[in-house]
Amino acid sequence: MIKLRDIEKKYPSPEGGEITALSLSRLDIQAGEEIGLAGASGTGKTTLLNIISGISLPSRGSVRINEVEINLLPEAQRDLFRAQTIGYVFQTFNLIPSLTAKENVLASIVFGKKIPAQAREERCLALLKRVGLSHRINHKPGQLSGGEQQRVSIARALANRPAVVIADEPTANLDMKTRMMVLELLREVCRENTATLIMATHDQEVLKSLKRVIDLEQTKEGAKEDATQDSMA
Numbered sequence: 001m002i003k004l005r006d007i008e009k010k011y012p013s014p015e016g017g018e019i020t021a022l023s024l025s026r027l028d029i030q031a032g033e034e035i036g037l038a039g040a041s042g043t044g045k046t047t048l049l050n051i052i053s054g055i056s057l058p059s060r061g062s063v064r065i066n067e068v069e070i071n072l073l074p075e076a077q078r079d080l081f082r083a084q085t086i087g088y089v090f091q092t093f094n095l096i097p098s099l100t101a102k103e104n105v106l107a108s109i110v111f112g113k114k115i116p117a118q119a120r121e122e123r124c125l126a127l128l129k130r131v132g133l134s135h136r137i138n139h140k141p142g143q144l145s146g147g148e149q150q151r152v153s154i155a156r157a158l159a160n161r162p163a164v165v166i167a168d169e170p171t172a173n174l175d176m177k178t179r180m181m182v183l184e185l186l187r188e189v190c191r192e193n194t195a196t197l198i199m200a201t202h203d204q205e206v207l208k209s210l211k212r213v214i215d216l217e218q219t220k221e222g223a224k225e226d227a228t229q230d231s232m233a
């Protein structure tokens with residue numbers, strides 16, 4: 001359901017010339033898969049997540065999600081497609097500081113779907129309950145722990161019942177105990193919603209627990225031309 005072909009992402013270098021942030025000949029991801037993205041700092045993990053989600057466009061190549069070539073969509077349509085299809089869990093949570101946990105989740109429901117206000121509210125409360133935060137719905141991000149904020153951001157990412165959940169280092173800012181709990185929660189809720197999960201991480205324990213890992217370091221060095229080859233960790 002996700003197909004990437006001949007992807008290249010270049011950025012202008014501050015010193016002049018260009019930086020190739022990502023070069024990937026082919027990547028296919030099936031619906032419902034759980035994928036880990038590995039590779040040292042700077043190998044292009046965030047770049048790839050941003051390209052899959054349509055946050056940024058590749059310099060070359062095509063990105064198809066459910067047969068829609070998102071890199072060809074005008075920006076407004078691409079934004080709507082992303083809001084309806086993709087849930088993004090950011091490393092730094094990216095919650096709106098002035099809104100409560102419930103309002104943060106509510107704010108991310110796409111109004112284009114014409115969901116009645118009461119149903120929206122019920123969905124938010126159900127998601128916050130699912131992530132174990134029924135007792136914190138009126139807390140603002142500054143009144144929540146790191147693990148709690150990350151759980152709000154998971155609830156928010158799922159608010160539109162996305163087909164694809166993208167998580168960029170979802171456990172990086174959490175302590176050891178919270179890390180595995182947040183990770184398991186993320187995987188469980190994706191399974192319940194039959195959502196595809198794509199997760200960039202440096203965490204070797206997390207990578208070991210995943211069936212399919214794509215190592216961008218290897219693709220970058222040319223050791224592995226085809227990133228669809230899996231590494232069973």
Ligand SMILES: Nc1ncnc2c1ncn2[C@@H]1O[C@H](COP(=O)(O)OP(=O)(O)OP(=O)(O)O)[C@@H](O)[C@H]1O
Pocket residue numbers: 011012013019020021022039040041042043044045046047048
């Ligand atoms: N806007 C930009 N302009 C110029 N270079 C950029 C830009 N964004 C990223 N890069 C470069 O592209 C490369 C890939 O960056 P990216 O953030 O995707 O790496 P990453 O694998 O996610 O790293 P990390 O594990 O440290 O988060 C890096 O070398 C980075 O310096």
